[in-house]
Amino acid sequence: MxxxxxGSGAILGLLxxxxxxxxxxxxxxxRRQPTPNDTLISPQVLPDRRVxxxxxxxxxxxxxxxxxxxxxxxxxxxxxxxxxVWSASxxxxxxxxxxxxxxxxxxxxVDPKNPVxxxxxxxxxxxxxLPGKEAEFQDNxxxxxxxxxxxxxxxxxxxxxxxxHIYTPRGYDSxxxxxxxxxxxxxxxxxxxxxxxxxxxGFILDNLLAEKKAKPMLVVMPDGSFPRPANPPPRPxxxxxxxxxxxxxxxxANELVKDIIPYVEKNYRVPANAENRALAGLSMGxxxxxxxxxxxxxxxxxxxxxxxxxxxxxxxxxxxxxxxLDNADRVNQVVKLFSISVGDKDFLFARAKGLSELLxxxxxxxxxxxxxxxxxxxxxxxxxxxxxxxxxx
Amino acid sequence: MxxxxxGSGAILGLLxxxxxxxxxxxxxxxRRQPTPNDTLISPQVLPDRRVxxxxxxxxxxxxxxxxxxxxxxxxxxxxxxxxxVWSASxxxxxxxxxxxxxxxxxxxxVDPKNPVxxxxxxxxxxxxxLPGKEAEFQDNxxxxxxxxxxxxxxxxxxxxxxxxHIYTPRGYDSxxxxxxxxxxxxxxxxxxxxxxxxxxxGFILDNLLAEKKAKPMLVVMPDGSFPRPANPPPRPxxxxxxxxxxxxxxxxANELVKDIIPYVEKNYRVPANAENRALAGLSMGxxxxxxxxxxxxxxxxxxxxxxxxxxxxxxxxxxxxxxxLDNADRVNQVVKLFSISVGDKDFLFARAKGLSELLxxxxxxxxxxxxxxxxxxxxxxxxxxxxxxxxxx
Numbered sequence: 001m002x003x004x005x006x007g008s009g010a011i012l013g014l015l016x017x018x019x020x021x022x023x024x025x026x027x028x029x030x031r032r033q034p035t036p037n038d039t040l041i042s043p044q045v046l047p048d049r050r051v052x053x054x055x056x057x058x059x060x061x062x063x064x065x066x067x068x069x070x071x072x073x074x075x076x077x078x079x080x081x082x083x084x085v086w087s088a089s090x091x092x093x094x095x096x097x098x099x100x101x102x103x104x105x106x107x108x109x110v111d112p113k114n115p116v117x118x119x120x121x122x123x124x125x126x127x128x129x130l131p132g133k134e135a136e137f138q139d140n141x142x143x144x145x146x147x148x149x150x151x152x153x154x155x156x157x158x159x160x161x162x163x164x165h166i167y168t169p170r171g172y173d174s175x176x177x178x179x180x181x182x183x184x185x186x187x188x189x190x191x192x193x194x195x196x197x198x199x200x201x202g203f204i205l206d207n208l209l210a211e212k213k214a215k216p217m218l219v220v221m222p223d224g225s226f227p228r229p230a231n232p233p234p235r236p237x238x239x240x241x242x243x244x245x246x247x248x249x250x251x252x253a254n255e256l257v258k259d260i261i262p263y264v265e266k267n268y269r270v271p272a273n274a275e276n277r278a279l280a281g282l283s284m285g286x287x288x289x290x291x292x293x294x295x296x297x298x299x300x301x302x303x304x305x306x307x308x309x310x311x312x313x314x315x316x317x318x319x320x321x322x323x324x325l326d327n328a329d330r331v332n333q334v335v336k337l338f339s340i341s342v343g344d345k346d347f348l349f350a351r352a353k354g355l356s357e358l359l360x361x362x363x364x365x366x367x368x369x370x371x372x373x374x375x376x377x378x379x380x381x382x383x384x385x386x387x388x389x390x391x392x393x
Numbered sequence: 394m395x396x397x398x399x400g401s402g403a404i405l406g407l408l409x410x411x412x413x414x415x416x417x418x419x420x421x422x423x424r425r426q427p428t429p430n431d432t433l434i435s436p437q438v439l440p441d442r443r444v445x446x447x448x449x450x451x452x453x454x455x456x457x458x459x460x461x462x463x464x465x466x467x468x469x470x471x472x473x474x475x476x477x478v479w480s481a482s483x484x485x486x487x488x489x490x491x492x493x494x495x496x497x498x499x500x501x502x503v504d505p506k507n508p509v510x511x512x513x514x515x516x517x518x519x520x521x522x523l524p525g526k527e528a529e530f531q532d533n534x535x536x537x538x539x540x541x542x543x544x545x546x547x548x549x550x551x552x553x554x555x556x557x558h559i560y561t562p563r564g565y566d567s568x569x570x571x572x573x574x575x576x577x578x579x580x581x582x583x584x585x586x587x588x589x590x591x592x593x594x595g596f597i598l599d600n601l602l603a604e605k606k607a608k609p610m611l612v613v614m615p616d617g618s619f620p621r622p623a624n625p626p627p628r629p630x631x632x633x634x635x636x637x638x639x640x641x642x643x644x645x646a647n648e649l650v651k652d653i654i655p656y657v658e659k660n661y662r663v664p665a666n667a668e669n670r671a672l673a674g675l676s677m678g679x680x681x682x683x684x685x686x687x688x689x690x691x692x693x694x695x696x697x698x699x700x701x702x703x704x705x706x707x708x709x710x711x712x713x714x715x716x717x718l719d720n721a722d723r724v725n726q727v728v729k730l731f732s733i734s735v736g737d738k739d740f741l742f743a744r745a746k747g748l749s750e751l752l753x754x755x756x757x758x759x760x761x762x763x764x765x766x767x768x769x770x771x772x773x774x775x776x777x778x779x780x781x782x783x784x785x786x
Contacts, residue, residue, distance in 0.1 A: 035499070037500070056500060057498070057500050058499060059454060059498035059499065060452070060498070061452060104500075105450070105451070105452035105453070106428075106451060106452065107430070107448075107449060107450050107497075107505065108505055109502050109503075109505055110502075110503065110505075110517065112500065112501055112502055112517075113515070115512050115513055115514060115515060115516060115517060115584075116512075117510060117512065117517060119509075119510065120508055121508060122506070122508060123505070123508060124503065124505075124508060124510060124517075140545065140554050141554075142554060145544070145545035145546070145554075147542040147543065147544050147559075148542065149540040149541065149542045149543075150540065150541040150542075150543075150589070150595075151538070151540050152533065152538035152595075152599075153538070154535050161533050161534075161535060161538075166540075173660060191508075196543070202543075202545075206545075267566060267567070268566065
């Protein structure tokens with residue numbers, strides 16, 4: 001219990017600074033002069049739902065900000081003040097959870113003043129929450145929260161330690177019952193933390209469960225990312241690149257079925273049958289979902305393919321996947337819900353629609369849901385919110 | 394299962410790029426020209442234990458890198474090549490886990506090419522691991538791993554949702570036994586993720602448990618950070634600043650005892666007694682540990698104060714904390730181990746030593762451990778590795 005004492009003021013003052021600075025930086029504190037950066041706030045969410053971005057970059061000649069509220073619009077240019085602080089305001093925006101990054105003289109950078117970041121395999125983005133009615137479903141409310149666990153396991157498929165995130169709903173620990181599992185896959189460039197940072201999966205489930213709109217379930221969010229290549233990836237469009245993609249899809253489908261699911265079913269109280277397994281994913285994870293269901297059609301009763309679809313000519317796809325497509329009866333018996341969701345401005349819209357049409361042509365029951373918007377987390381959080389209540393009924 | 398097809402190469406190539414880029418960026422991919430940044434690698438850990446840092450900043454006039462291997466040495470200047478890529482090599486370094494950040498024209502920035510970051514309350518740092526014998530105790534090995542859970546709860550002390558990280562050792566889920574708990578506090582500027590990112594607490598415990606050098610325990614890592622002030626903090630050394638620090642210390646000690654510990658003891662299989670509780674913390678968290686033990690001397694059987702000590706004149710401190718200091722018998726009966734650790738180059742060295750001397754003068758049993766090094770995570774990971782085997786024996 002430290003109280004104010006005459007004489008110890010300087011030390012206590014230093015301690016206050018230590019308390020709001022990284023320990024490494026604090027030791028060097030007294031050496032440098034104050035700058036406008038010390039008290040700069042960014043981002044600032046204003047009461048009228050506009051948002052102000054600021055960055056101190058006195059020597060820069062051009063600064064812009066891009067974020068997922070922009071859709072395909074151009075980045076917003078910031079203006080410089082006399083002290084070297086650049087700023088811009090955007091909005092009003094719809095209440096939601098947004099990601100963004102600055103570009104300073106051509107170099108992409110996260111907001112140095114915002115510790116809330118989305119990690120990716122090769123990049124970072126900054127994030128902020130704009131509260132309001134439209135965002136309530138993903139807000140961090142005073143409801144019972146599940147735990148989100150970081151879990152490390154040895155992958156025999158990849159011969160290395162791999163990580164996943166697992167959501168266990170409140171009550172799982174004290175209960176003796178088994179829980180069904182949603183396997184939830186992220187997209188390219190993200191990793192297994194994606195669904196619980198920018199994807200807000202934990203809060204979405206917490207809120208659905210508090211309102212009794214979904215059945216209690218585990219949500220397993222594995223790492224589906226490619227290992228960072230030692231060399232630059234093959235040039236897009238070359239046979240080498242195509243081969244690498246196909247190999248990666250197959251490897252992940254195998255890792256899911258041979259390592260991830262067995263690990264979960266061994267270490268958590270979950271029934272080991274298709275009825276109690278759902279699988280959904282976005283973009284690259286949508287492709288992985290499709291690959292896993294095509295190779296292992298008897299494992300998942302609920303399937304969600306989001307912002308993804310078929311590639312190449314339909315006829316070629318049909319030939320390659322005949323064993324799956326020509327067994328509609330068997331597939332329909334296991335898969336109770338095959339849901340395909342995509343935004344009307346998504347650059348993969350036609351391919352998602354093509355997948356739905358192809359499945360229908362082969363008699364495989366499926367639903368196509370077309371939302372507004374593009375290839376963004378703004379949609380994927382909504383898709384999770386829409387799908388979860390339908391599972392395990 | 395996507396295979397190579399003539400005609401679909403361009404799409405598959407685009408997908409490969411999508412797979413290694415953030416989804417938001419990928420839609421705009423075809424528009425921009427390649428730069429040296431696209432294939433740049435940073436940091437690069439070389440076989441001789443040197444490390445090369447690189448950043449693409451063609452318009453910058455000065456770039457440096459600072460990290461916790463430097464101690465109090467000056468930041469290292471990077472050199473620019475013709476294409477605008479700045480680079481510098483450091484080392485050879487001792488195998489360890491390091492944090493660093495660039496400064497580009499006076500603006501601190503994380504490494505844009507390194508997704509491994511340490512989040513703080515107001516800042517970020519980049520991190521890398523240099524494997525080797527000295528770092529084995531904290532390496533991610535093929536041993537059974539515990540889960541690290543992100544846990545949200547309603548704090549009555551602060552009237553808001555608060556988060557903590559909880560390590561549960563492998564076997565906790567399937568066991569029916571109770572586990573003792575180490576409450577482990579971070580320092581100023583960090584938050585509750587600190588001990589499982591840069592602190593590597595999970596790996597340190599996993600490795601100790603695999604070698605049977607520690608008793609299985611839960612490690613609860615709460616968020617002890619100050620809420621980000623709406624206004625700039627009071628000027629260091631002013632009575633307002635002193636008051637704010639004292640109030641914050643007391644608030645956290647209360648939150649720990651009234652919210653965090655009850656939540657843990659209600660929701661996890663842990664015995665609710667002093668014998669099975671340990672408390673340790675670094676820097677600000679060391680101060681909080683001391684404050685909690687002073688206010689609640691009957692709650693913790695094991696205490697670790699790291700890189701922290703007493704403030705102000707010893708005589709003043711003694712007067713304020715007489716109820717604690719003058720009851721050595723009672724304290725010694727509960728506290729089996731009162732361990733104080735500090736580096737000989739730590740700017741708080743004298744204060745940690747002062748705490749040990751003061752406790753001894755009052756008959757409170759304690760141990761002072763002086764290591765090399767300063768006020769850095771390089772020491773705090775070692776302190777955890779040294780303390781954990783002594784707990785709950």
